[in-house]
Amino acid sequence: MPHANSGRESIPAPDLQIVFNSLSGNYLLLQPNPPLFTILAVSDEQLRITGYERHEVVGKSIFEAYPVNPETDSTTGPSSLRASLENALSNKVLDQMPMVRYDLINAAGEFEERYWKASNKPVLDAEGNVLYILHSPAEITEQVVAERKAAAMREIEKKYSLFMQAPVAVCIVTGLEHIVELANEEILSILGKTSEIIGKPLFESLPETASQGFRELLDQVRDVGQPFYATEYPVTLIKDGKEVLRYYNFVYQPYYANAGDTVAAGVFSVAHDVTEQVLARRKVEESEQQLRSFIESSHHPIGVYFGSEMRIQFANQALKDGLGKGNDIVGKLYKDVLPELENQQVFEQLETVYKTGVPFQAKNHKLDLVVGGELRTHYFDFSFTPLFNTAGEVYGVINTGADVTELNLAQKRLEESDARFRNMIKQAPVAIAFTWGDDMVIENVNAPMLHMMGRESADEVNGKKLVEALPEVEGQAVLEVVRQVLHTGKAISANEQLVHLLKNGKVEPHYLDLSYTPLMEEGEVSGVIHVAQDVTEQVQARKKIEQSARDLQNLADAMPQIVWIAKPDGTVTYYNKRVSEFSGARQQPDGSWHWESILIEEDEQRTLDTWNEAVQACTPYEIEHRLRMSDGSYRWHLSRALPQFDSNGRVTGWFGTATDVHERKEQQEALEEKNRHLVSINNDLDNFIYTASHDLKAPILNIEGLLALLFDEHTAADLRSTETQAILKRMKSSVERFKKTIDSLTEVAKLQQENVFNTEQVHVAEVIEEVMLDLAHLLKSSEAVVDVQVAPDTAIRFSSKNLRSIVYNLLSNAIKYHATNRTPHVQISCQLVGKYHVLTFADNGLGMTPSQREGLFTMFKRFHDHVEGTGIGLYMVKKVVENADGKIEVESKVNVGTTFRIYLPV
Known part of the structure; x- marks a missing residue:
């Protein structure tokens, strides 16, 4: 440790x-x-x-x-x-x-x-x-501070609770800086401030009052210890960013922090806003002599209501018409005449004016009135002014007003129009700005124009002269163009105008499409609308394209193929140098090429037809034809052309090539000649097989007859010879096999010649049922189970005979080559897979090895000797399917079974 x-x-x-x-x-x-x-x-x-x-x-x-x-x-x-x-x-x-x-x-x-x-x-x-x-x-800092604040607030509330709840504006300021110690809700409301001014110097929160003599008044009351009274004292305040003139009755009283103090610590003030009374009284004083005649003749609604219940004592015609309640409203209660004003604060405002004697005014006030039986929205400028008797008591209210609905709506439409206009400029995808006067003072610059100017904020340019906001344009042509528009009153446009602008601290060249339009006021040009679009990238891209075009032309001239370009209508406008080197052709004076002269006569019409068809259909063009060389000989060419499309799918031109395929064409023609020769040989072989099988039938029938005679002519003793019987049976069996072989060869020869066979709608289930009837004996003897999963309405467009042959061969083989140790089971189905009908035969028979599957479809090929057959059936099935552009798939496993899938095109 x-x-x-x-x-x-x-x-x-x-x-x-x-x-x-x-x-x-x-x-x-x-x-x-x-x-x-x-x-x-x-x-x-x-x-x-x-x-x-x-x-x-x-x-x-x-x-x-x-x-x-x-x-x-x-x-x-x-x-x-x-x-x-x-x-x-x-x-x-x-x-x-x-x-x-x-x-x-x-x-x-x-x-x-x-x-x-x-x-x-x-x-x-x-x-x-x-x-x-x-x-x-x-x-525990937060706890201590919170407790102190709470204690301070309790002390303040205890000390000033009477003043805080007073219905008049109360404020206490202390010290040389006039720190606000107390301000109730009323004074805060008058000043348009929050309680945040408490604890701060008064003139820091109300700087606009410092120059109106209030600092001196407060100092005097505090230092001298004498109160100050004021009636209807004018005060200018800042509310919502605007100067507002108000009138107040107030008293400044010296404030002593402790009883017995002889020096005031500050000033205690009580104020009352009498602006409305002052304004109302002054209006009354100014118009008292003309009031009655004015009321009678005024086009503005005026009404006089007596008593706390606000009974209509007088209403001029304008008021009657405005309310739309008829001419008999005098003598009725205001709330009965206008029940729809319930919950629109009007009744409460009238009651307040009557009780307090304080006038009420409203500007552009929205009211929903029932006029002509329909509730409609109106806007009014109106006032409620109290009427006092000689005792100073309120006995009624004068209601004056003006329907400003149309003016309000017009003002709103004007504001909306102006807002839309400014918004349109603001959201315009092109750069827009206004300049006013000969000094070209900038206003209303939108974001694209600011971006073009290289400035971030509109404050950087608005209200400034063009040359002050953009000093880099001094001495450039654009300034002179603007002056010209100002002096002539004519619009000027310029495309790809070169202007040097300051961006990112560098003066860089820009290409602009410019439009200057004069702004006219009372026939005089007062300013210019500037519209600009920066096309620098397009100009630079075009120049690059032009250079690329030159490079591509050089590349095309170096190509061994003939390269050409055509208009949308097919008129050829360009060939590379290869065409002149090859044929000696030359461009026509109008810029086109007479390319038809390059063709040999035999191919001219075919080429023209193919080209015109491609141009009209707007599809790729391809043809093999012979083009004439300058020495008069010709060579085979493969000509191709592709249409070029714009964004709207319209053809803008064609790009084509002609490639020399002469050697390939010669090789192709030689190959076609060999194919024709091989077809001829195959036909000869088919004819030979057919003839040989036909010619061999007669000798075989003769041998068969001789064997029959031999059986009849022999003695009973001879027939008992076992050796003789065996020889005769073998001879008869050989003759039978020879006959079957000849029949099979005949069928093969017929099948070889069947390049096209007749087709029809064949119902697969019906064909299977017919074949099963033909094989009924074989099915019964083998006890085979055949499960057909083919819908009755399944149909294939095929040769009925050939489909029956396919089903017969595959079903009979599945039964004949069954496994002896289990019941034969064959499942047949037909499904649509992609572009094929797939006919499936699945069995549980002997199966095949991979080597056996390799020679499965070979003619005369057999894998089992215990079943009769020639080995020709599967060969013919494969030939039929392939002649119909189909295919066969085989899956097999020894002692498990085999599955054949026949794919026949839809």
């Missing part, structure tokens, strides 16, 4: 250090070495709360790491901490500190007011010596 006074060497082992750092809570592990109390370890939570890094505190005295705030006279924090640490060390007991203030330095390097509760616990060894002191602080 490290000794208690061993300094930094007493830092816990690294593993314990990590555990200590990770403790959930605020902890400092201190060395018991007064007066320093060196910090040996600190938890992560403590670092987070204090905002320190570990290396800033570990190894330092706790009073060095957390120094005393020199600007505060409170030393209870450090002194209380030291006393607590010494008590824990000397008495070896847990010491609980009371709440103390101990300020910390924040990230800005300034002391920040902080409050804590803490405990100091000695850590003892086995002998009772103090090894460490565990300092555990808990911050």
Whole structure:
């Protein structure tokens, strides 16, 4: 164990250090070495709360790491901490500190007011010596501040509760800076401020009043100790960014902080907004003599309502017409005449004016009125002015107003139109700006124009002269063009105008399509509309294309093929040099080429027809034809052309080539001649097989007859000879096989000649049923199970005879080559797969080895001798399927079974 006074060497082992750092809570592990109390370890939570890094505190005295705030006279924090640490060390007991203030330095390097509760616990060894002191602080700053604020608010509310609830505007300011100590809701409402002004200098929150003599008035009342009274005092305030003139009745009274003070601490003020009364009275005074005649003749609605129930005492015709309630409204209650105004605040406003004597005015006020039996929206400028009797009591209200519905709607339409216009300019995809006067002052610049100018904000250019906002255009042609438009009043446009503009700190060349249109006011040009489109990329791209075209032409001239270009109508406008080298053809004076002269006469019409058909159908053009060389001979060429389309699908031109294929063409013709020769040989072989099989039938029939006679003429004794019987039977069997072979050869010869066979709609299920009837004896004797999974309406367009042959051969083979140790099972199905009808025959028979499958469709090939056959059936099936552009797939496994899939085109 490290000794208690061993300094930094007493830092816990690294593993314990990590555990200590990770403790959930605020902890400092201190060395018991007064007066320093060196910090040996600190938890992560403590670092987070204090905002320190570990290396800033570990190894330092706790009073060095957390120094005393020199600007505060409170030393209870450090002194209380030291006393607590010494008590824990000397008495070896847990010491609980009371709440103390101990300020910390924040990230800005300034002391920040902080409050804590803490405990100091000695850590003892086995002998009772103090090894460490565990300092555990808990911050309660937020709690203390909240309690102080709450206490302050309770004190203020207790002290000023009467004033805060007063229905008049009350305010107290103190000190030379007139700090706002109290402001009730009424005064805040009048000033258009929030409670945030409390605690701040009055003229900091209301700078506009400082120049209106209020500072001097407040100073006088505070210094002299005499109150100041004002009636209908004019005050200009800033509300919603606008100056507003209001009138107030107010009193400034010296404010003494404590009873018995002889020097005022500030000023206590009570104010009442009488603007409406002042304005109303002045209006009445100005028009009193003309009021009655004005009411009678006014085109604006005017009404007079008496009593708290607001009975209509007088209503001029304009009011009657405006309300649309008829001419008999006088004498009726206002709310009965206009029940639809319920919940539109009008009744409440009338009642307020009557009770308070304060006039009410409204501008552009929306009201829903029933006129002509229909509820419609109207807008009014109106006022409710109280009528006073000689005793100063309100006995009625004058209602004046003007229907500004049309004006309101017109104003809205104008605002909407202006907004649409400005929005249109703002959202226009092209650059737009306005300049006014000979100085060309810029206004209404949209984002594309700002981008073109290389400026980020409209404030950089709006209100400035063109040459001030864009000094780089000084001396360029565009300025002279704008002046010309201003002086002549004629629009000017320019395409791909070169203008040098400052962008990204560099003056760079740009190509612009420009349009300058004069703005006319009363026949005079007042400004210019600038519309611009940056076509720099297009110009540069066109130049690149032009260069690319030159490069492509050079490339085309170097190609061994003839390369050509044509217009959408097929007129050839370009050939590479190869055409002149090959044929000697030349371009016509009009730019076209008389390419037909290159063709030999036999191919000319065929080529023209093919080319015209491709041009009219807008499809690729391809033809093999002979082109004449300059020496009069010809060579075969493959000519191809592809149409080029624009974004709307219209043909913009044709690109074509003519490739020399003379050697290939000669080879192809030689190959075709050989094919014709081979076809002739095959036909001769087929005829030979057919003739031979026909000619051999007669001798075989004769031999068969002679064998029959031989059987009849032999004596019974001869027939008893076993050897003779065997020889005769073998001779008869050989004759039978010979006959079957001849029949098979005849069938093969017929099949070879069947290049096209008649097709019809054949129902597959019906064909299978017919074949099963023909094989009924074989099915019964073998006890075979045939599972037909073919829908009755499944039909294939095929030769009925050939489909029956396919089904017969595959089904009979599946039964004949069955495994003797299990019942034969055949599954037949037909499905549509892609562009094929797939006819499937799956059995559980003997199966085949891979080597057997290789020769499966060979003529006269047989793999089993225990079953009769010629080995011609599967060969004929394959031939029929392939003649119909179909295919066959076979899967087989010995002693498991075989699956045939016949693919017949749809």
